Structure formats: structure tokens, C-alpha cells
Amino acid sequence: MFKLLPNRYKRIGLIIAPIGFLLWIIMQIGFITEFSQFIGLSNPKFLNVSSAILGFFAFLFGLFALSFSKEKVEDEMIKNVRLQLFQFAALLQILFLIIGLTCVGFMKNPPKDAGMMLFFIIVIFTFWITYIIRFNYIVHIGIYKYEK
Secondary structure (H helix, E strand, O other): OOOOEOOHHHHHHHHHHHHHHHHHHHHHHOHHHHHHHHOOOOOHHHHHHHHHHHHHHHHHHHHHHHHOEOOOOOOHHHHHHHHHHHHHHHHHHHHHHHHHHHHHHOOOOOOOHHHHHHHHHHHHHHHHHHHHHHHHHHHHHHHHHHHO
16 A cells, blocks of 8 residues: 655645745746856856756655645545545546647647647646645635535
8 A cells, every 4th residue: 555655744845846846937037047157157057957957856846745745634535535636637637638739739830849848847747736736625625615
């Protein structure tokens, strides 16, 4: 049986995921390159690539920590909700992939390698973000409304 992370990892994921996402966005905008040129680095590519890798994997680890952390009360209902939402997120990801690839196929100027890589990264993150948002909504808001 798959073991979930302790509940404290949910807080760690809430801190690490936004920091990693912001670092990756800052790198994409070009602030890291400007900063490395400002401080006088001869090769700004190393700092740019390492910040991109660090930001991407920090965001990914934060999403995984949020997804695989136990709730304070982990019972059969929560396990059932987890299973249903993994199935829902997988279905949504596949639909997004099919629709996206169909749209790319009918474009006059399809995106180059970097555009396709960004598309596939978004497809991967669609699964995890959908799961996290929907799980927290159902467990924390939906059940709370039901109990009242």
C-alpha cells in the first residue's frame, strides 16, 4: 500500500510551490539574466539555467507534497475522494492533451520546440493543480457545507 507523507509536508508544499513558480517565472521574464549581467558574470547562462531547474523542480516538489500529504483526519471517505479525484484529474489531463494537440495540428504556424515543451509542461501541471484545487475544495469546503 502507498504511504502518504505526514501532514506537516502540506505546509512545506504551500511554501515551496509558490516560491519555485515565482523563480521560474522570474527566469522566463529575463530578470535572472539582467541580474547576472548587473553583477558582472561573464556567463549568465549558468545562473539562468540553474534558476530554471531549481524553480521548476521546487514547484514540482511543492505540488507533490501538497498532493501526497495526509489530512489531519485521514479516513475511508478521504481515501475515496482521493481516488475519485485522481481519476477526474487524469481524465481532464487527457482531454486537455487531445484538444491541445488537435489545435496545434490545425495551426498554420505550429509552435517550435520551446512552445511544445511549454505545452507539455502545462499538461503535466494541469493534472496536479486540478487535483489539488478540487481535493481541497471537496474536503475542506464541500464537506463543511454538507455538515451544516
